[in-house]
Amino acid sequence: PIPVVIAPPGWNGEPLEQAYTGEGTMVNSGEFSGLPSEEGKKRIADWMEARGIGKRRVNYRLRDWLISRQRYWGAPIPIIHCPKCGEVPVPEDQLPVLLPDVEHYEPTGTGKSPLANIPEFVNTTCPQCGGPAERETDTMGGFACSSWYFLRFASPHEKDRPFNPDAVRYWLPVDVYVGGAEHAVMHLLYARFWVKVMYDAGLVHFVEPFLTLRNQGMVLAPDPDNPDVMVKMSKSKGNVVTPDAVVEKHGADTLRLYELFVAPFDQAIEWREEGVSGANRFLHRVWRLVLDAIPHYHRDWKEKLQGAELSADERKLRRKTHQTIKKVGEDIEDFRFNTAVAAVMEWVNLMYDLKDSLITSPAFSEAIHSLILVLAPFTPHIADELWERLGNEGFTYNEPYPEYDEAVAAAEEVNIVVQVNGKLRDVLVVPVDTPQEDLERLALASPKVQQFTNGKTVKKVIVVPNKLVNVVVG
Numbered sequence: 472p473i474p475v476v477i478a479p480p481g482w483n484g485e486p487l488e489q490a491y492t493g494e495g496t497m498v499n500s501g502e503f504s505g506l507p508s509e510e511g512k513k514r515i516a517d518w519m520e521a522r523g524i525g526k527r528r529v530n531y532r533l534r535d536w537l538i539s540r541q542r543y544w545g546a547p548i549p550i551i552h553c554p555k556c557g558e559v560p561v562p563e564d565q566l567p568v569l570l571p572d573v574e575h576y577e578p579t580g581t582g583k584s585p586l587a588n589i590p591e592f593v594n595t596t597c598p599q600c601g602g603p604a605e606r607e608t609d610t611m612g613g614f615a616c617s618s619w620y621f622l623r624f625a626s627p628h629e630k631d632r633p634f635n636p637d638a639v640r641y642w643l644p645v646d647v648y649v650g651g652a653e654h655a656v657m658h659l660l661y662a663r664f665w666v667k668v669m670y671d672a673g674l675v676h677f678v679e680p681f682l683t684l685r686n687q688g689m690v691l692a693p694d695p696d697n698p699d700v701m702v703k704m705s706k707s708k709g710n711v712v713t714p715d716a717v718v719e720k721h722g723a724d725t726l727r728l729y730e731l732f733v734a735p736f737d738q739a740i741e742w743r744e745e746g747v748s749g750a751n752r753f754l755h756r757v758w759r760l761v762l763d764a765i766p767h768y769h770r771d772w773k774e775k776l777q778g779a780e781l782s783a784d785e786r787k788l789r790r791k792t793h794q795t796i797k798k799v800g801e802d803i804e805d806f807r808f809n810t811a812v813a814a815v816m817e818w819v820n821l822m823y824d825l826k827d828s829l830i831t832s833p834a835f836s837e838a839i840h841s842l843i844l845v846l847a848p849f850t851p852h853i854a855d856e857l858w859e860r861l862g863n864e865g866f867t868y869n870e871p872y873p874e875y876d877e878a879v880a881a882a883e884e885v886n887i888v889v890q891v892n893g894k895l896r897d898v899l900v901v902p903v904d905t906p907q908e909d910l911e912r913l914a915l916a917s918p919k920v921q922q923f924t925n926g927k928t929v930k931k932v933i934v935v936p937n938k939l940v941n942v943v944v945g
Contacts, residue, residue, distance in 0.1 A: 474499045477508045536661075538612045541584045543576035545610025553597035553604040562598050568606070584608040617658050618665040621645055621680060640676055648681040655684070685806055688739040690730075701741050712742055724850035725751040731808040731849055753816060754853055757846065760822060761857045764830055764839045768861060772836035784825055785834040786883070791821050792838045793880035796873045799845050808849070815845060841873045889914045890941040891923040899940075907934040914940040 472486050477495045479487075497503045497511040506514060519525035539548060547568040549561035561568055571592045576585050586592055586608040597604040619633070625642040626635035648659070659681065666680040691701040692710040704711045717726045729750040734740045769775055781789070795818040802811035822838055829835045840861070847854035847867035854867045882903055887910060889897040897919040901910065911932045914920055920942060927944040934940050 476500050477511075538615045539609035540612050541582060541609060542578065543570065543573065543585045543610070545612065546616055547586075548607040548609055548611060550607040551595060551597060551604045552607065553600065553602060555602055556597055556599045556604075559597055559599050559604070565598075570610075584610065586610070614658060614661045618661045619669075621662070622675070636674075643675070644677045644679060645681045647683045647685060649685045649687055652686045655686075659684070686737050688734060688737055690740045690742055692742045704742070717747060721747055721751045722754075722852070724754060724853050728754065728812060728850055732812040733809070735809055736806045753819070754850060756823070757819060757842070758853065758857070760819065760826070761839055761843065762860070763826065764835060765860060767831045767835070768839065769833045769836040770862065772833040772840065775833040776837065779833070781834065784829055785832055788821065788825055788829060788832075788834050788838055789879050790882065791818055792834075792841055793875040793877075796841055796845060796875040797877075797880055800872060800875075803848060812849060815842070815849075818842070843867065844870055844873050885937050887914075887937070888939045889917060889920055890939065891920060892943060893941060896920050896923055903937060905937075907936060910934050910936075910940050914942060 473490075475482070475487060475491070476497065476499050477491060477493075478498045479491045479493065479495045482495070482498075494508050497506045497508055500506075500511065500515075503511045503514055516525070516527050520527070547570060549566060549568050551559045551561060553559050571586070571589055573585065573589065579585055579588060581587075586606075593605050593608060595604055595606055596602065622634045622639055622643065623629075625638040629635050650659075662680050666675060667678055669675045670678045690704050692704045692712060694700045694702045695709050702708065702710070714726060725747060729747045730740060732750060733743075733746055776789075795814050798814045799811040802808065802814070818838075819842070822835070822842070825835070843854050843857050843861065844867060847858075847870070851867060858867050858870075884900055885903050887899040887901055887905075888895060889899060897914070897917045899910070899913055899917070901913065905913075911934055914932070915924070915929070924942060924944050929942060930945050931943040932940065933943065
């Protein structure tokens with residue numbers, strides 16, 4: 472058998488059924504035995520280099536990348552073939568080389584690009600000697616363009632160069648890239664190559680083009696042949712639900728809200744009509760809530776809330792308002808759109824619960840004002856309509872996201888889990904920051920806890936403020 476040289480954790484010295492490739496402890500390795508494997512690698516490399524019998528080297532499995540394609544669609548390769556001068560670059564003042572208008576761009580069957588059959592495109596003169604020459608008829612593969620398009624976005628109207636360095640310095644690198652997981656092994660890899668070359672050439676100031684990658688989930692729909700099975704939407708299967716059809720029936724905001732709410736961003740969405748209808752019903756609830764509140768709306772709610780004596784329900788509503796503003800803002804930053812929408816739904820439910828008693832309160836006006844702006848990133852059309860009906864001008868996208876007050880958002884009461892020997896026995900509702908000695912006293916006085924402590928010795932009481940009390944008995 473092949474000797475084990477890196478032992479897995481807990482190895483008993485017996486032969487392994489298969490090679491272990493993880494980190495472990497060096498064994499059967501002479502003076503290096505007993506070292507952690509990563510440290511052992513470094514020591515062995517030092518030992519070999521000191522004796523001149525080896526050296527460290529990083530091996531890259533890279534190959535030349537052939538980017539020429541024998542097809543019409545693609546960026547023309549700006550090279551001219553001259554019988555005398557050889558391959559000559561197209562002069563800069565003649566760039567870009569444009570594709571000619573054609574009626575047929577199908578493959579020719581000859582192995583050559585369709586451009587090769589267009590004499591007026593092919594035949595030209597050599598920029599160096601002025602003699603007859605021919606243009607390159609291959610075009611670049613799509614990845615050649617998609618490897619740097621994001622640089623062009625920074626200054627799309629630039630005419631004399633690919634991009635404006637000042638604009639690129641301001642806008643780039645890309646903060647968030649959203650795409651399918653399959654992009655990571657092709658497009659994103661090639662884009663990184665191009666950026667690293669341009670960085671080495673001093674053309675850009677960064678070595679990584681995309682700071683964050685987010686993969687979105689697929690949209691699944693019932694398989695026409697087996698409606699109980701959800702599969703990827705595709706034209707070939709005939710199970711595609713077009714956005715236009717949904718927008719026509721329910722509106723764009725309903726579609727947006729449903730897709731954001733139905734599942735985490737990176738997970739597949741199971742398309743269900745009843746879920747779309749549910750999102751639509753929620754937006755109708757929001758619409759009715761705001762319209763009911765408009766006659767009682769205080770435009771000066773901020774001033775009226777300053778130092779005001781509020782009822783318990785008013786404090787409860789304000790607390791939920793500021794908690795939701797905070798949560799939704801954080802969730803949007805982290806692409807947790809489904810939990811953000813869920814938080815808004817909870818907030819709206821509370822507003823309905825308190826509407827009859829608080830609709831004339833400045834706290835309710837604050838909630839209505841904030842609700843419209845918090846919903847705007849998800850459902851901009853209904854938000855703009857309600858924003859205008861509330862007496863405001865312009866669009867919600869011009870408005871800043873609402874600010875929250877940590878003090879207002881802070882809970883007044885917390886749930887304290889009470890355990891006996893680590894098992895849940897009761898939950899106490901107490902004011903925030905209740906002293907430890909009070910928590911211990913309340914826990915020991917609980918009838919539910921006493922069922923498990925009577926006749927036993929309390930050895931220890933462990934208190935975690937605002938969270939837990941664990942009574943240890945024996």
